[in-house]
Amino acid sequence: MNEAIDQLQQQITDVREQLAAIVQRGGRLRPGLDDVNEDLADAVKTLAQAHDAERRQLTSDQANALRKRIAEVQTQLAKPGSRRQGGDGYINLTPKQVQAKWATVEAAQRMIESDQQKLEEANLGGGPDKDQVAAAKARISVVARQRLNDALAANESLPMWLTSAVGSPPRPDPEPWLKAAHNVLVYRLEHGVSDPLLPLGGKPSGDDAYGSRRAGEWKKIAEELNKLHGLAGKSEYKL
Numbered sequence: 001m002n003e004a005i006d007q008l009q010q011q012i013t014d015v016r017e018q019l020a021a022i023v024q025r026g027g028r029l030r031p032g033l034d035d036v037n038e039d040l041a042d043a044v045k046t047l048a049q050a051h052d053a054e055r056r057q058l059t060s061d062q063a064n065a066l067r068k069r070i071a072e073v074q075t076q077l078a079k080p081g082s083r084r085q086g087g088d089g090y091i092n093l094t095p096k097q098v099q100a101k102w103a104t105v106e107a108a109q110r111m112i113e114s115d116q117q118k119l120e121e122a123n124l125g126g127g128p129d130k131d132q133v134a135a136a137k138a139r140i141s142v143v144a145r146q147r148l149n150d151a152l153a154a155n156e157s158l159p160m161w162l163t164s165a166v167g168s169p170p171r172p173d174p175e176p177w178l179k180a181a182h183n184v185l186v187y188r189l190e191h192g193v194s195d196p197l198l199p200l201g202g203k204p205s206g207d208d209a210y211g212s213r214r215a216g217e218w219k220k221i222a223e224e225l226n227k228l229h230g231l232a233g234k235s236e237y238k239l
Contacts, residue, residue: 033147033159034188040143043136046128047190050136053127054210062208063122066115073108122209137190144185148178161188165199165225180228183221199225 031037036044058066073091081088091108103111128136151158152169166181184199191214193201200221206212 030150030154031147033144033151033162033185034194036189040140040189043139043143044189044192046132046136047140048192050127050133051191051210054213055208056121056126057209058118058122059206059209059212063119066119070112070115073112077105077108077112140189141182141186144189145182148181148185159196161195161197161199164197166228176228180221180224183224187217187221 031039076091079091089104091103091105162181162184165184166177169177187193187200191201195201200218204211204214204218206215
């Protein structure tokens with residue numbers, strides 16, 4: 001019985017605190033810095049669709065590597081059977097081209113078909129157009145900046161993922177801090193990062209066009225954060 005009363009009292013206390021926060025914020029409950037609410041739902045959805053389309057694409061290096069391999073295998077297939085070590089049914093491929101040193105003609109033909117299909121699928125495109133993506137990015141940037149300004153004006157506690165990245169706003173010039181904090185927040189919103197501790201989430205791979213571009217953004221922000229900490233006389237922060 002006493003336990004139930006204690007729980008009820010705690011719930012009442014929680015509700016009172018929430019109401020007080022709402023009153024303090026002008027009658028509305030402000031979303032968390034990286035919450036995706038109705039202000040951002042459409043923009044975040046647009047970028048997610050763009051990222052899905054980008055994942056089907058290849059980087060220029062990947063596409064060139066596939067074209068080179070296709071040409072090399074086709075050259076081997078064009079050789080007369082008498083010049084193939086192992087007989088008419090086999091062609092000689094280097095270990096870099098296939099796992100085994102020798103490949104049958106059928107295996108080589110399947111390899112070419114698979115590579116050509118990858119190139120064709122990469123060129124299909126799809127997803128939102130450039131103007132839609134640009135508008136979504138602009139919307140996220142504006143909302144992110146407004147949320148940061150509101151949080152600072154209300155003297156609210158910042159989430160751990162942000163303070164671990166940029167620390168506290170410095171004085172007298174907070175501009176570098178604001179720029180870095182804004183970039184971190186935009187990155188989280190654009191890429192759906194929800195890690196409560198890591199500001200940028202895990203380090204992305206460059207396995208496709210999206211991953212390659214995101215890895216570049218990750219590196220740029222990481223360098224900015226390290227510079228920010230260097231300006232504050234610290235060097236311990238490393239992504």
